[in-house]
Amino acid sequence: xxxxxIFAEFIDNKIKKGTLELFTAVKNDSVEAILLGTDSAELVQxxxxxxxxxxxxxxxxVLKNYNSAAYAAAATEAIKKSGATVVxxxxxxxxxDHFPRLAARFDGGFVGDCTDIQISEEHVTGKRPLYSGKxxxxxxxxxxxxxxxILMRPNQLPAPQIKKVPTTAETLPVSFEGLKVRVKEVIxxxxxxxxxxxxxxxxxxxxxxxxxxxxxxxxxxxxPIHATVGASRAVVDAGWTAHSTQVGQTGKIVAPNLYIAVxxxxxxxxLAGMSSSKVIVAINKDPEAPIxxxxxxxVVGDLFEIIPKxxxxxxxxxxx
Amino acid sequence: MNILxxxxxxxxxxxxxxxxxxxxxTNGIKWIMNPYDExxxxxxxxxxxxxxxxxxxxLSLGPKVRVTExxxxxxxxGADKAVVIDAEETLDNFVxxxxxxxxxxxxxxFEIILAGKSAIDDNSFCVGQMLAEFLGVPHxxxxxxxxxxxxxxxxxxxxxxxxxxxxxxxxxxxxxxxRGLNTPRYASLPGIMRAKKIAxxxxxxxxxxxxxxxxxxxxxxxxxxxxxxxxxxxQGDSGxxxxxxxxxxxxxxxxx
Ligand SMILES: Cc1cc2nc3c(=O)[nH]c(=O)nc-3n(C[C@H](O)[C@H](O)[C@H](O)COP(=O)(O)OP(=O)(O)OC[C@H]3O[C@@H](n4cnc5c(N)ncnc54)[C@H](O)[C@@H]3O)c2cc1C
Numbered sequence: 217x218x219x220x221x222i223f224a225e226f227i228d229n230k231i232k233k234g235t236l237e238l239f240t241a242v243k244n245d246s247v248e249a250i251l252l253g254t255d256s257a258e259l260v261q262x263x264x265x266x267x268x269x270x271x272x273x274x275x276x277x278v279l280k281n282y283n284s285a286a287y288a289a290a291a292t293e294a295i296k297k298s299g300a301t302v303v304x305x306x307x308x309x310x311x312x313d314h315f316p317r318l319a320a321r322f323d324g325g326f327v328g329d330c331t332d333i334q335i336s337e338e339h340v341t342g343k344r345p346l347y348s349g350k351x352x353x354x355x356x357x358x359x360x361x362x363x364x365x366i367l368m369r370p371n372q373l374p375a376p377q378i379k380k381v382p383t384t385a386e387t388l389p390v391s392f393e394g395l396k397v398r399v400k401e402v403i404x405x406x407x408x409x410x411x412x413x414x415x416x417x418x419x420x421x422x423x424x425x426x427x428x429x430x431x432x433x434x435x436x437x438x439x440p441i442h443a444t445v446g447a448s449r450a451v452v453d454a455g456w457t458a459h460s461t462q463v464g465q466t467g468k469i470v471a472p473n474l475y476i477a478v479x480x481x482x483x484x485x486x487l488a489g490m491s492s493s494k495v496i497v498a499i500n501k502d503p504e505a506p507i508x509x510x511x512x513x514x515v516v517g518d519l520f521e522i523i524p525k526x527x528x529x530x531x532x533x534x535x536x
Numbered sequence: 537m538n539i540l541x542x543x544x545x546x547x548x549x550x551x552x553x554x555x556x557x558x559x560x561x562t563n564g565i566k567w568i569m570n571p572y573d574e575x576x577x578x579x580x581x582x583x584x585x586x587x588x589x590x591x592x593x594x595l596s597l598g599p600k601v602r603v604t605e606x607x608x609x610x611x612x613x614g615a616d617k618a619v620v621i622d623a624e625e626t627l628d629n630f631v632x633x634x635x636x637x638x639x640x641x642x643x644x645x646f647e648i649i650l651a652g653k654s655a656i657d658d659n660s661f662c663v664g665q666m667l668a669e670f671l672g673v674p675h676x677x678x679x680x681x682x683x684x685x686x687x688x689x690x691x692x693x694x695x696x697x698x699x700x701x702x703x704x705x706x707x708x709x710x711x712x713x714x715r716g717l718n719t720p721r722y723a724s725l726p727g728i729m730r731a732k733k734i735a736x737x738x739x740x741x742x743x744x745x746x747x748x749x750x751x752x753x754x755x756x757x758x759x760x761x762x763x764x765x766x767x768x769x770x771q772g773d774s775g776x777x778x779x780x781x782x783x784x785x786x787x788x789x790x791x792x
Contacts, residue, residue, distance in 0.1 A: 325752030
């Protein structure tokens with residue numbers, strides 16, 4: 217059976233949900249993990265609970281912040297040491313940045329943004345959206361491909377079963393000499409919300425929000441349900457919110473469990489970025505707005521009346 | 537400075553995708569330069585302004601009958617040279633990156649290689665990084681700011697949750713462009729006239745020692761997304777709507 221190795225990511229000393237989900241995809245017990253920039257026993261323990269029988273650790277000051285060259289170097293050592301032929305990651309900014317580089321390094325195949333995956337004795341197959349979700353296709357690796365690198369979209373797989381296997385942790389020595397990339401500075405974002413591409417719930421505001429000052433209404437609505445606030449391109453182009461908040465074909469492609477579109481008309485480029493969300497709510501004063509064609513639940517009305525009331529309802533719900 | 541810009545042609549964002557026999561039906565599609573690649577072209581031209589005497593070469597892989605159009609656009613914007621790797625429609629990212637690398641070695645060397653962060657058709661976000669690995673140069677993806685000195689580039693890129701990181705890369709290096717990096721210029725009329733006169737160099741895939749048989753990934757069973765069940769409209773005044781929506785999200789959809 218092919219050994220699968222999972223690139224593990226963490227935040228606040230907890231393994232990220234997107235990483236844990238990957239263990240659901242591995243049906244056999246030959247699964248290992250790579251954990252970089254830490255040797256936290258809690259993190260190793262968490263990986264052990266979901267079935268990692270071996271965790272490769274690399275700890276070095278250069279790994280404290282993400283650095284494409286250093287992470288690729290460390291992951292290369294771990295993959296070689298493990299002998300794994302299937303390398304899985306969750307499609308974070310970090311993994312998206314260095315997985316393709318690793319695939320090229322190992323003369324392997326790479327598929328990103330997968331929404332489904334099957335790992336069998338011999339093959340790895342799966343599914344992914346193409347043309348920004350306007351269609352999907354199944355993928356397979358061609359016959360002679362030995363090394364397979366796959367990134368899954370977060371929120372696609374259910375949480376893994378708890379397995380509690382015995383786990384060994386091995387710290388690998390890696391040389392980071394001669395790196396041609398240096399991290400000079402990390403400028404923290406102002407938001408404590410999860411990244412849009414990883415968020416389970418997204419509330420996105422459009423031109424109907426009327427101005428940047430009104431986005432605090434959406435922040436308030438987001439708070440009780442731990443949502444991340446996004447925006448349409450019209451909003452970003454107007455300078456009301458940062459580029460990083462844009463959802464759509466030329467922004468972020470997202471597929472949360474719940475997407476609430478507030479004052480967004482539903483242009484084809486916006487729909488391309490969010491129409492594979494599981495549940496879509498549209499709040500718009502125009503009953504003819506195209507967004508209602510994709511919505512699960514539709515509310516026709518003035519967002520400035522509805523949002524504060526919905527915030528009260530959400531707050532009441534979660535306090536029970 | 538020798539600058540290479542890699543660009544791809546993609547279906548216009550308005551395109552409605554129809555399925556053909558094995559893949560999508562490309563009849564009637566309007567092709568445009570991948571929007572992120574426009575930022576890459578603009579960035580190359582800005583570097584050229586900063587370092588007079590630089591040359592900007594645009595490189596694209598795809599069926600030459602159509603991708604030369606995107607290369608003409610790059611020339612009209614101000615690129616000096618254009619090279620097309622003539623290839624069939626559906627080559628995977630691996631062969632694409634391999635071919636771009638082989639071509640870059642043939643027509644290079646280059647100090648700065650630029651590309652878009654992702655192509656909006658397959659959203660794979662990978663050709664730049666693969667190309668960097670094949671060329672043995674450092675990379676930074678999704679950059680939104682950059683300054684260049686003689687032997688290094690200082691770039692800013694978005695990471696999770698709106699946080700940004702500032703990186704220093706030694707040249708030669710490969711950078712992929714995000715929105716916000718610059719504002720791509722429109723081609724001027726003299727630019728368009730000039731572009732018409734420039735001969736586009738052609739390289740065949742086989743001249744680079746590659747073929748479709750080198751692909752690592754194959755796609756099949758293309759499907760249109762399943763129709764979503766029709767929308768449930770929530771009636772009443774705003775108070776009733778809010779209450780009912782919250783109830784449905786909790787009890788029926790179970791998402792909050
Ligand atoms: C190449 C290209 C790429 C693009 N990429 C993207 C992309 O990635 N993402 C993206 O989003 N767009 C993208 N667009 C833009 C897209 O075509 C639309 O212009 C944009 O999505 C519109 O944003 P909007 O829905 O916020 O604004 P509008 O279309 O103006 O819609 C505003 C909506 O708010 C409603 N409204 C107004 N007031 C209220 C109120 N008080 N209460 C309730 N509802 C109200 C209105 O009824 C209307 O439906 C792209 C366009 C092009 C050409």
